Amino acid sequence: MSRAGRTSRRGIHFISMKYTHDLIVIGAGAAGLGCAGFGSSIGLKVALIDKSAKNFGGDCLNYGCIPSKALLHVASLFAGGKEAEAYGLQTSGKADFKKVMAYVHSRQEIIRAHETPEHFREEFGTDAIIGEARLTGKQEVTVGGKQLTAPKIVLATGSVPRTLDVPGVEKVKQWDNESLFWELDELPEHLLIVGGGPISCEMAQAFVRLGSRVTLLVRGERLLQKDPPKMGEILAEKLQAEGVDIRFKTEVASFSDTQTAVLKGGADAGAEEGSGSIEFTHLLVAIGRKVRTEGLGLAVAGVKVERGRIVTNERYRTSNKNIFAIGDAFGQEQFSHGAEFHNTQLWNNLLSPLKKKHNLDKFSWVTFTDPEIASFGMTPARLQEKGIAFETRELSLEADDRAIAADYRNGHLIVYLSTGWWGGGKVLGGCLAAPAAGEMIQELHLLQFQGKKYGALTNKIYAYPVGSRIIQKGARKGASDLLTSGPLPKLLRWMYRVGNR
Known part of the structure; x- marks a missing residue:
């Protein structure tokens, strides 16, 4: 954006003498940055508050998406070297973890x-x-001894990792994704x-590769409870093949x-307890x-909390009609792109008389392991809940040419279609389930x-042998079944x- 553009956008703020700002956003993670950035971009006077400059970027930049994917990238290099041993390459040793983390932090x-x-x-004119x-009032926030007021306040205050609470836990250092990427200095x-x-x-695969x-x-019977059982099975087989010791239906008793x-x-x-024990160096x-609900003054502002969650309606509004919660603070899907979705919906509702309700029927999520597990849209449970009749079309990648050439024949595609x-x-x-599955599902997600209809892909010409041809194969299978039965x-x-006599 040019400086001229910024000056024009920031312009003159028309704020009632009753308020210091048009909008106050608490929390500078993915949700808060998006909310404050858009508000500032349309010329509103926005206050964006966080407890430290380091916290800007929130969980995604500091503790989640970015560092974990950078770590997975380095780990994939080690995996490639290990696999190449079958063709003559000689490798030995473990990762220099300090160098690994230096790369993560540089990204x-x-x-x-x-x-x-x-x-x-500078870029948006945000305060x-x-x-x-x-929160020190219905429409008031106090920070550094100064009172700020606005007609609307947005809570983008995030979440914190859950911890184990079992006998003897005080004896052990519990690492989580927040401490892992900033405090761990040894493999x-x-x-x-x-x-x-x-x-x-993701971390199991990364560290075993390093x-x-x-x-x-795993307390349950399978991995990735929110994805189809088949996907959990595929990932478990891969992790176990790489050396991860997975113990299902197992918990720490003490x-x-x-x-x-x-x-x-x-x-x-x-x-019962006492069925076994395990020694480890890091947990x-x-x-x-x-x-996150503590220390925010929620009760003072009339914002209700129940069962550890901020009470909101389907339009992100809390029990105080002037205060909203988005991102992890909303308490549902805890993804950076979830925060992006909340912002889109919230700003529609703040600006338009046509209000939108929170709905995950067209949402997507990816586990960035190898293979990636990418899901989108409605699950069978959601379809049944809504009373929508559907058929399931499944296709193994076992006979796919690209999967054969690149050795990921254990991949699997599932698509749910209306009837x-x-x-x-x-x-x-x-x-x-496939390498780069998160990229490959985007075409299907767009159709949704x-x-x-899935059949829209039937006659599209894909360059051979791109991996995404598997998406078309599912569509062509349906067309073939129709034409040959x-x-x-x-x-x-x-x-x-x-016609041919």
Whole structure:
């Protein structure tokens, strides 16, 4: 953006004498930055507050998406070298973890240049304030001893990692995704990970590839509970093949000392505490996150909290009609692109009389392991809940040419389609396990957004042998089934013979 453009955009702020700002945003993570940036871009006087400059960028930049993906990138280099041993390459040793983390931090700093208080002040004219913010009235926030007021306040205050609460836990250092990327300075000899979700799986694969021994404790019967069971099975097989020791239906019962966990469950699903123990050097806990509610003055502002979550309606409004919660503070999907979605919906509702409700029917999410597990749209449970009839189309990548050439034949595609003669065949959701699956599902996701039928891809020409041809194969399978079954083949034979005599 040019400086002239910025001057024009910032212009003159028409604010009632009753308020110091048009909008106050607390929290400078993905949700807060997006909310404050847009408000400032249209010429509103926006206050964006966070407790420290380092917190700008939030969980995604500092503790989540960016550092984890940078770590996974380095780990993939090690995996490639290991696989190449089968063809004559000789490798040995483990990762120099200090160099690995130096790379991770360097990637963060590149992105951080556009997510600082200074950048927002200069680029957008945002009143970026560093300090502890607290609600001190229905439309008032106090920070650094100064009272700010606005007709609307947005809470983008994020979440914090959940911790284990079992006997003896005080003896153990619990690493989480926040401490992992800033405090860990050595490659764990034996990393014990608790949890079976995306973070657990990504970190298990990253560290086993870098040279750690990794044990993964999963309370449930499979990985990735929010994805189809088939996807969890594929990922489990891959992790186990790389050396991750996965123990399903297993929990930590207690800690007997700083590096020993007493387990319960395991192969014997009914086992009691004392069914075994495991020694480790480092403990990573990834059992979810909880909304940040302490120290914000929520009660003073009339913002209700129930069961550890800020109470909101489907339009992100809290029990105080002038205060909204977005991002992790909203308490549902905790993704950076979830925060982006919340902002889109919230700003529509702040500017338009046509209000939008929170709805995840066209949402997507990706676990960035190898293979990636990418899901989009409605799940079978959601479709059944809404009473929508659907068919499931599945396709293994076992016979796919690109998968054969690049050795990922264990991949799998699932697509959910509407049924019925007139409205059948529309893409409703799906999931893919494959390298770069997050990129490959985008075409299907677009069809869902546009309300198009899967068959729209049937005659598209894909360069051979791009991986995304598998997306088309699912569509062509449906067309082939239609043309080669029932009464249609007889009609087609007649048409050929009549037209070619």
